[in-house]
Amino acid sequence: MKLAIVGNGAIGNLVVLKSYLQHQDFAVISRTKQTFTLAATDIHQQKHNIPISLIDYRPLHDVNIIILPVKAYQIVTAVTELKPHMNNDQTLVLLHNGMGVIEAVKALLPQNPIIAATTSHAAYKPNMHSLVETGLGACHLGYVANENEITAHQCNALLTALLAPCTWHTNIEQALWDKLAVNAVINPLTAIHKIKNGQLALGQYQSIITDICRETANVINASGFNADDRVLVHNVMQIVNATSENYSSMYQDINHQRPSEIAFINGYICQEAKKQALKVPVNQDLFKRIRALEEYN
């Protein structure tokens, strides 16, 4: 079974490192056209030099599973580029934070098995050709279109080998909401205060963390899913501790003057709150503050 990984970002390179360590056959589809060596440091501080042979889209016919670990705002363009080179049997695994893009992907690939996955494993890319694994987490995945028992089994086994522990969900949307609730806290707060995830354990942040979780739980429940604000706070603190040395992906985006995924995280919560006639002032404020930082950049 052959795997293709789109992009050589932090999570894409983490999947490369794990594939290399597991002797999993993989290829990288990258905008970087030159072959390079990835200098990766794993969670145990072991260093690995991994030769990366890049492919363009032509050899894609060999590939069974395509993992797309790109930013939420890059997904539609990436799938549009992939589509002419894909056949209907290839499974696409979406691996991103935030919500609100899956329907567009389903419309672009109406025949392909599509899996949505979310991870709390953490990685940092200090420069183009290096990677540091900064936190151990978990993965959740499940079908969002064209379910197929064989590929479900293959994808679950593959992601379990690469990003364990993995949980397969028959209702992945609930798991995506659970992860969104975590990102709605960690990502904007670390970007605004310019801190590592672990610093959110300090007393000064507890009140705003509770407020964000209360608003998010209200929206999740009103949208027909389940959330308890105290459980959300517990989940946030568990990931804060497990990824304490990480700079969140939003911190990294703002720091590198890139667009952030705020529209797909706190922005999505605000959008769904509006549909349910709920007020979410804390999420709205975070949305505005991150937008201001993006504009300042």
Ligand SMILES: NC(=O)C1=CN([C@@H]2O[C@H](COP(=O)(O)OP(=O)(O)OC[C@H]3O[C@@H](n4cnc5c(N)ncnc54)[C@H](OP(=O)(O)O)[C@@H]3O)[C@@H](O)[C@H]2O)C=CC1
């Ligand atoms: N970093 C982390 O610790 C975690 C991140 N996540 C989530 O995972 C997702 C990926 O994050 P992360 O790895 O940090 O993001 P990065 O920005 O580091 O990586 C995305 C990569 O994809 C490349 N890319 C985008 N579009 C295309 C395309 N059409 N063709 C080829 N390459 C493309 C980008 O290239 P270019 O630079 O040229 O745009 C970039 O190298 C996000 O949703 C993030 O929120 C989840 C858990 C933890």
Ligand SMILES: CC(C)(CO)C(=O)C(=O)O
């Ligand atoms: C798990 C966490 C919070 C790790 O930083 C993440 O998802 C992100 O940075 O986007």
